[in-house]
Amino acid sequence: MQLNLRPARALAALSATALLGATFAACGSEDDGKAGKEKTTAAACEPATPALPAAAPVAAFDPASKTRSFEADNGTVEIPTDPQRIVATGYAVPVLLEADADVVGISEWGRGTALMTDEDLADYQALKKVAGETAASTDYEAIANLKPDLIMLGVPLPVLGDVDLKRLESIAPVVVLGPDRPDGWKNLSARQADAAGVVDYYEAAKASYDAKAAALTEKYAKVLGEHCFGHVGAYGDVSAGNFNREYAGAWGTNIATDVGATYYGGPVEPGKGSAAFSEYPSIEELPQSLADADVITYTVDDEGKPSESVQYVLDHDLWKTLPAVRDGAVIPLRYTEAATYPTAERALDEIDRAFAEAFADELK
Incomplete structure (x- = not known):
C-alpha cells in the first residue's frame, strides 16, 4: 500500500440527520x-x-388515462398520468432535478449542491423553496400557491409525523417515497422517477x-x-x-x-x-x-x-x-x-x- 494519511483541519461535525430527516426504518434480525x-x-x-432488495417493477398504466393508481409508502394514491406541476421534497429533489421533471417547487437540499451539475444547480437555486432542511419547516401556503398537481415527499415514514399530510392532500395528490436504509436511494430513485413520469431518466442513469x-x-x-x-x-x-x-x-x-x-x-x-x-x-x-x-x-x-x-x-x-x-x-x-x-x-x-x-x- 502506498497511501499515507492526508493532513486535514477539523470541521464542524456533520449532522446525522439528512434533509427532511434521515431516520431510516430498516430492522436487524x-x-x-x-x-x-x-x-x-x-x-x-x-x-x-x-x-x-430488488427494485419494484415500474407500474404499467394506460397513457391515455388522466390518472393512475400508484403504490407509495403512504398507500395507493391516484396520481396524474403525466404530472405537470410537481412539488418535491427531500430525496425526491435531486432525482427530479436531474430528470428535468416538471417541478415547480422544492425543499432545501443543501447536502447535495456540491454534486449538482451547473445546470441542475441553477434550477435548484431558481425554484421556489417550500421547506427548509426539516419536514417541520414545510410551508403549506407556499405549496398551495404553486397549484401543484402532484406532491412528492421524499421523507422516511418515521419523519412523516412532522408533516400535516391531510392538509397537503387537500392541495394535491401526495406520494410519500422515502428511504428505509442508507443505500435505499438505489431503488428509491426508480419509484420517484416512475411517479413523476420520467422513467427513461432512471433507466439511463442506472445503466x-x-x-x-x-x-x-x-x-x-x-x-x-x-x-x-x-x-x-x-x-x-x-x-x-x-x-x-x-x-x-x-x-x-x-x-x-x-x-x-x-x-x-x-x-x-x-x-x-x-x-x-x-x-x-x-x-x-x-x-x-x-x-x-x-x-x-x-x-x-x-x-x-x-x-x-x-x-x-x-x-x-x-x-x-x-x-x-x-x-x-x-x-x-x-x-x-x-x-x-x-x-x-x-x-x-x-x-x-x-x-x-x-x-x-x-x-x-
Missing part, C-alpha cells in the same frame, strides 16, 4: 445481533448486512452507473478480494467520546461495495434504520472494532476534509495502533452522501482515484 457479537476474522471477511461500477469491479477484482475493509463514518460525537463505525450498506460504504470492497461484520446490537448498518462505540473500543480490518476507509467532505468527529479519530493515540494504520492502508472517501445514480458516478470516480493510488503496487 435477532440472528444479525448474535453474528455481530462474534469476532470476525480477516480470513472470513463477509458483511453481515442484508443485500438491497450508466452499473456499467462504470462493473468496469471498476473488473479493474480491482484481483486486489479487493485480498482485503477486509472497515469504515469510520462522519457522524460520531466528539463530546460523547465515541466514533461512527459503518458497515456494508451505510452511507460511507454502499458505493464502494459496488466495486468489490468488502466491509466485514455488523453492529453488536443492530436496531432500526441506520442502526442496522452503523454504531457508535466509545473511542476506547477503536482497537477492538477495527482490529481485523487490513484496509480502513473514512468519510471526508466534498473538499476532502474530515469532519470534526472523524478528525478526532485520526488524531487519537489508539488510531495509530491499528494494523491498517501502521501499514498505511487508510483511504479517505469523498461524495459518500451521493443519493442519485449520476452523483454516485462521481463517487465511483473518486473511489477509482483513491484505490488506484492505494493499491498501486498490487495492480502492477
Whole structure:
C-alpha cells in the first residue's frame, strides 16, 4: 500500500440527520445481533448486512388515462398520468432535478449542491423553496400557491409525523417515497422517477452507473478480494467520546461495495434504520472494532476534509495502533452522501482515484 494519511483541519461535525430527516426504518434480525457479537476474522471477511432488495417493477398504466393508481409508502394514491406541476421534497429533489421533471417547487437540499451539475444547480437555486432542511419547516401556503398537481415527499415514514399530510392532500395528490436504509436511494430513485413520469431518466442513469461500477469491479477484482475493509463514518460525537463505525450498506460504504470492497461484520446490537448498518462505540473500543480490518476507509467532505468527529479519530493515540494504520492502508472517501445514480458516478470516480493510488503496487 502506498497511501499515507492526508493532513486535514477539523470541521464542524456533520449532522446525522439528512434533509427532511434521515431516520431510516430498516430492522436487524435477532440472528444479525448474535453474528455481530462474534469476532470476525480477516480470513472470513463477509458483511453481515442484508443485500438491497430488488427494485419494484415500474407500474404499467394506460397513457391515455388522466390518472393512475400508484403504490407509495403512504398507500395507493391516484396520481396524474403525466404530472405537470410537481412539488418535491427531500430525496425526491435531486432525482427530479436531474430528470428535468416538471417541478415547480422544492425543499432545501443543501447536502447535495456540491454534486449538482451547473445546470441542475441553477434550477435548484431558481425554484421556489417550500421547506427548509426539516419536514417541520414545510410551508403549506407556499405549496398551495404553486397549484401543484402532484406532491412528492421524499421523507422516511418515521419523519412523516412532522408533516400535516391531510392538509397537503387537500392541495394535491401526495406520494410519500422515502428511504428505509442508507443505500435505499438505489431503488428509491426508480419509484420517484416512475411517479413523476420520467422513467427513461432512471433507466439511463442506472445503466450508466452499473456499467462504470462493473468496469471498476473488473479493474480491482484481483486486489479487493485480498482485503477486509472497515469504515469510520462522519457522524460520531466528539463530546460523547465515541466514533461512527459503518458497515456494508451505510452511507460511507454502499458505493464502494459496488466495486468489490468488502466491509466485514455488523453492529453488536443492530436496531432500526441506520442502526442496522452503523454504531457508535466509545473511542476506547477503536482497537477492538477495527482490529481485523487490513484496509480502513473514512468519510471526508466534498473538499476532502474530515469532519470534526472523524478528525478526532485520526488524531487519537489508539488510531495509530491499528494494523491498517501502521501499514498505511487508510483511504479517505469523498461524495459518500451521493443519493442519485449520476452523483454516485462521481463517487465511483473518486473511489477509482483513491484505490488506484492505494493499491498501486498490487495492480502492477
